[in-house]
Amino acid sequence: MSDQLSRTATHWRRTRNLTFVTLGIWFFFAFLIHWFGAELNNYSFLGFPLGFYMAAQGSPIAFVILLYLSTRRQEKIDDECGVAE
Amino acid sequence: MNGRFIDNLPRVYGLYTGGFIVFIGLMAVLEQMGVSADTLGILFVAFTIAIYAGIGWLSRTMQVDAYYVAGREVPALYNGMATAADWMSGASFVAMAGGVYFGGYGYLAFIVGWTGGYVLVNSLLAPYLRKFGCYTVPDFIGTRYGGNLARLFAVIVLVVASFTYVTAQINATGTIAARALQIPFELGVWFGLLGILLCSMLGGMRAVTWTQVAQYIVLIIAYLVPVFWMSNVQGFGLIPQFSYGGAVERIGELETLQGVGTLMPTESYADMRALTTPHASAPDSAMASWKFVTLVLVLMAGTASLPHILMRYFTTPSVRDARRSVVWSLFFIFLLYFTAPALATFTKLQIMDPNLATGIIGKSIVEVQTLDWIEKWSNVGFLAISDSNGDGLLQINEFFMRGDIVVLATPEIAGLPYVISGLVAAGGMAAAMSTADGLLLAIANALSHDLYYKIIDPNADTRTRLIVARILLIIIGAGGALVASLKLSSILGAVAWAFSFACSGLFFPLVLGVWWKRANRQGAVAGMGLGFLAGSAYLYQVRFVGMEPWLGIDHLRFGVVGMAVSLVAMVVVSLLTKEPDAETQAMVDEIRVPGGATVLEQEH
Numbered sequence: 001m002s003d004q005l006s007r008t009a010t011h012w013r014r015t016r017n018l019t020f021v022t023l024g025i026w027f028f029f030a031f032l033i034h035w036f037g038a039e040l041n042n043y044s045f046l047g048f049p050l051g052f053y054m055a056a057q058g059s060p061i062a063f064v065i066l067l068y069l070s071t072r073r074q075e076k077i078d079d080e081c082g083v084a085e
Numbered sequence: 086m087n088g089r090f091i092d093n094l095p096r097v098y099g100l101y102t103g104g105f106i107v108f109i110g111l112m113a114v115l116e117q118m119g120v121s122a123d124t125l126g127i128l129f130v131a132f133t134i135a136i137y138a139g140i141g142w143l144s145r146t147m148q149v150d151a152y153y154v155a156g157r158e159v160p161a162l163y164n165g166m167a168t169a170a171d172w173m174s175g176a177s178f179v180a181m182a183g184g185v186y187f188g189g190y191g192y193l194a195f196i197v198g199w200t201g202g203y204v205l206v207n208s209l210l211a212p213y214l215r216k217f218g219c220y221t222v223p224d225f226i227g228t229r230y231g232g233n234l235a236r237l238f239a240v241i242v243l244v245v246a247s248f249t250y251v252t253a254q255i256n257a258t259g260t261i262a263a264r265a266l267q268i269p270f271e272l273g274v275w276f277g278l279l280g281i282l283l284c285s286m287l288g289g290m291r292a293v294t295w296t297q298v299a300q301y302i303v304l305i306i307a308y309l310v311p312v313f314w315m316s317n318v319q320g321f322g323l324i325p326q327f328s329y330g331g332a333v334e335r336i337g338e339l340e341t342l343q344g345v346g347t348l349m350p351t352e353s354y355a356d357m358r359a360l361t362t363p364h365a366s367a368p369d370s371a372m373a374s375w376k377f378v379t380l381v382l383v384l385m386a387g388t389a390s391l392p393h394i395l396m397r398y399f400t401t402p403s404v405r406d407a408r409r410s411v412v413w414s415l416f417f418i419f420l421l422y423f424t425a426p427a428l429a430t431f432t433k434l435q436i437m438d439p440n441l442a443t444g445i446i447g448k449s450i451v452e453v454q455t456l457d458w459i460e461k462w463s464n465v466g467f468l469a470i471s472d473s474n475g476d477g478l479l480q481i482n483e484f485f486m487r488g489d490i491v492v493l494a495t496p497e498i499a500g501l502p503y504v505i506s507g508l509v510a511a512g513g514m515a516a517a518m519s520t521a522d523g524l525l526l527a528i529a530n531a532l533s534h535d536l537y538y539k540i541i542d543p544n545a546d547t548r549t550r551l552i553v554a555r556i557l558l559i560i561i562g563a564g565g566a567l568v569a570s571l572k573l574s575s576i577l578g579a580v581a582w583a584f585s586f587a588c589s590g591l592f593f594p595l596v597l598g599v600w601w602k603r604a605n606r607q608g609a610v611a612g613m614g615l616g617f618l619a620g621s622a623y624l625y626q627v628r629f630v631g632m633e634p635w636l637g638i639d640h641l642r643f644g645v646v647g648m649a650v651s652l653v654a655m656v657v658v659s660l661l662t663k664e665p666d667a668e669t670q671a672m673v674d675e676i677r678v679p680g681g682a683t684v685l686e687q688e689h
Contacts (some may be wrong), residue, residue, distance in 0.1 A: 036374075038374075051365075060201075063200050078405070082322040085680050
């Protein structure tokens with residue numbers, strides 16, 4: 001029983017850490033870079049002003065990749081802690 | 086075909102997609118044979134609605150878990166498609182590119198907000214709610230915090246947010262049906278509702294799931310085809326989304342030449358605008374940046390609080406599938422959202438660039454007025470041209486149009502065949518219908534399951550519950566159509582309000598219900614009640630009384646105020662009152678672990 005308790009405790013600690021990291025990256029692409037949109041627009045990327053690019057494509061692409069990677073990581077944590085379905 | 090429907094999904098939807106492409110080809114042939122554009126529009130809309138209705142009929146059910154959560158057997162990929170259709174409404178399909186067309190960079194907040202919200206859904210809520218095993222969102226609130234009051238408050242927030250949203254969708258189906266079928270708008274609204282009810286009434290969540298998958302396929306084809314076509318005609322390459330940088334740059338040059346942002350219109354037309362905002366100019370003050378990120382915030386938090394989205398993740402077979410299906414959802418949504426700015430950019434260039442055959446700015450007014458698409462859209466009052474300065478040439482401040490025609494008119498502006506216009510109309514209809522279905526079902530399920538079964542009559546038998554659910558569906562749908570036919574608000578305004586309503590009342594009670602064991606009933610009731618009240622009161626003051634918005638938080642962002650109040654109220658009241666009992670705390674531990682049985686039973 002105590003073994004299972006420690007397993008779920010480890011699982012939750014790792015899940016929580018992963019969530020914090022995910023949300024940190026999310027915060028960067030959701031808010032931080034758009035705050036500096038005007039500055040970023042001085043640079044050019046693929047022919048786009050960079051600020052415009054990040055809002056139109058960069059952030060959404062980052063979200064898709066972030067979700068994919070964090071979901072894979074979460075599945076690994078579930079498996080390693082033996083709490084997967 | 087052998088085996089159950091669920092085992093044959095790739096074949097069923099593969100055949101369906103092939104069939105739809107054949108249908109498009111057939112329409113193209115009919116166009117060549119001289120069939121009129123109006124007839125093609127009618128055929129497109131009627132044919133697709135008939136298919137959705139057919140799927141709705143085949144999915145009819147009298148089982149509780151099939152009606153509420155599609156029997157929890159929807160694979161991740163298909164749930165992703167269904168969620169994408171559920172999510173992308175008439176506003177996404179019809180209004181978003183138009184918004185970028187007129188609003189430029191500032192409007193991209195909608196694209197960032199409506200994609201990034203899924204990071205919150207996946208990280209904070211969807212897998213945990215799936216493990217919980219609830220039928221509806223108030224079902225989670227009611228069981229996690231206990232007591233009818235918490236459940237009732239969740240139902241109220243859900244109904245207000247979703248009803249605001251659904252009237253906008255029924256409005257959109259009415260607009261499209263009216264134009265495609267050549268009937269008055271008021272009749273179009275009821276026709277749209279009939280289509281929506283055919284999809285959802287007999288089979289509940291199961292029917293809505295399988296029609297939404299079909300609707301996603303139609304709407305994504307309809308959105309992508311014109312953009313790919315235009316890009317290849319204009320020489321911007323095979324995959325336009327990655328190569329329209331040059332077009333953005335060219336628009337920047339033309340804006341300086343043509344005076345966008347300096348040449349202001351001297352006349353005004355109801356609901357129509359002239360182009361005055363430069364395409365790629367970023368917010369350049371702290372206040373402008375603040376407005377951008379606060380809009381992003383309420384759209385994201387609203388995404389994670391809207392019950393019609395969250396309940397889609399109750400339908401997967403497992404917690405792992407729920408997670409995977411959020412990733413698929415975001416991917417399928419992303420396909421449309423990263424195309425919308427490309428579409429807005431190409432359309433703008435078509436209109437502005439004098440080197441393109443389609444360019445109209447700088448041409449003689451008389452010549453422009455004889456163009457087919459200008460004539461057609463002027464006749465219905467969606468577009469206007471006026472020689473304000475009397476020089477006989479069309480300037481940027483003399484060309485007015487409504488934002489929501491950008492997507493619908495693009496095929497004609499670019500000179501694409503009419504079959505594409507018909508396809509786009511069918512896509513817009515699919516987008517609006519699929520979202521309306523999800524919303525109506527969310528409202529009716531909350532009222533039938535949480536209000537009727539859990540609070541009013543816990544002894545009701547299965548048959549009665551499902552009949553009540555269906556009667557409510559019809560009543561709410563009719564109410565929505567009635568409000569929509571009064572034309573009280575524009576499509577996008579009402580949609581943004583729904584997000585702020587939802588996050589004011591539900592975001593923190595949902596998230597803290599999973600992430601903070603100490604959150605208790607009193608705290609949740611305070612968080613929902615005060616957050617929702619504060620948000621609504623602020624909206625009322627700013628929008629209808631004329632109060633000066635605080636810190637630029639206007640009626641599109643009132644969720645910022647609601648959420649702040651909700652968080653403070655919930656934390657303070659929870660800490661001032663007794664911590665939840667051991668049983669509740671164990672329940673929270675239970676939902677944090679993917680394995681094992683759900684907290685609520687399979688049928689409840």
